[in-house]
Amino acid sequence: MTDSDKMLLRLSDYRLLDTSGRPMRDTDILIFWNIINMFRNSDQKLWVVRGDSDVNLSRQFNGVDSRQPELLAQYIFMVGEKGRICWNEKRFLDPEDTSADNFRNNCKLLGKVLASSRKGSEGRSRRMAAFMSENQTFVAQFISGAIDMAVDKYVALPPESRRIVNRYYLAVVHTINPSEFRSRSPFVSLTEDIDVADGFGKDVTIFGWVPKFYQPYYIRHGFATEAVSVLRDAELPYLTQPVYPEQAEVSVLCGILPHFIIGFASGNNFYVNPAVFTTMDLFRQCHCFSDMQQLRKDIIKNGLLVDQDKFEEFCRMTSYKRYFTSNGLQYRIQSIN
DSSP states (O other), X not given: OOHHXXXXXXXXXXXXXXXXXXXXXXXXXXXXXXXXXXXXXXXXXXXXXXXXOHHHHHHHTTTOOTTSHHHHXXXXXXXXXEOGGGTSOSOOOOTTOOXXXXXXXXXXXXXXXXXXXXXXXHHHHHHHHHHXXXXXXXXXXXXXXXXXXXXXXXXXXXXXXXXXXXXXXXXXXXXXXXXXXXXXXXXXXXXXOHHHHHHHOSSEEEEEEEEGGXXXXXXXXXXXXXXXXXXXXXXXXXXXXXXXXXXXXXXXXXXXXGGGEEEEEETTEEEEOTHHHHHHGGGGGOOSHHHHHHHHHHHHHHOOOOOOTTHHHHHTTSSOSEEEEEOSSOEEEEEOO
8 A cells, every 4th residue: 555545545544624614514524525536646746744742733833733723723723734944933954055165064964963963862873874875875974974075066057057966965964863963954754654653743744845946955765866967966965775664754844845745634624724714615617627637736736725815914813034936936034024
């Protein structure tokens, strides 16, 4: 059974509710499964899930967590879930900064993280020892601190390629997950495996997708075809094996937007994003099959229709200090005034 099949099977076990906690009508249940089947038949997305804890949710949403699911639904379906760089106003590691100094700092950080990566539990220590053995050339480059040649190769790249390299190296740091880096990480961890999501947090499980159009902005299983291609061509080091292959991790820049969230589960209940129904209404306006096909592609690529007219006002009711905007090709971090 594929990871996608496991997630869909899990969805069928939940009781579908609207954001007020009321059981959904049969007509709305049919609409929900129509959009699920629409996504299921597309190869232009990755199904992803995120298991989260009440501790994390409460810190983000001003004390709101799974014990107040209807209120939590309002937050998640308006602002999504954001990385820890949005939780504070501290300096963060910015992959958009393409300067030589920033890259040098990223390389030093990666070297420091790799050098201390075997600390922690016995299981973590064993896994990191295996990872370092599987990626000896990559590890040696950064632990040695001999990064001048890498910096020279980096500055010779065009700006967009430099951003891709930054994201890749910072995603490796994020996946290793050292405690001193967590509050500054520009990534949020998702997974393609529902069982893995359960292991990271059982209070709430968020279901969504990542468009393959966003490939420059996520790292899948520790790899990214576009990033590896850039790194290989520039003769910069890259992984040959992921950090935690069994976690099927997808590291996404900044967070998962509500536009790409189908809903979330809490206990035996599944709260459906109301944007599902607004978006599916668009099919009524299609005049032919080709229009429907194009709309389907647009939804998978750009997400659901979410009314965010009062987005900043809503953000002020959360604990966030920042938010981000993205069009899939670039993103910007904004301060909440």
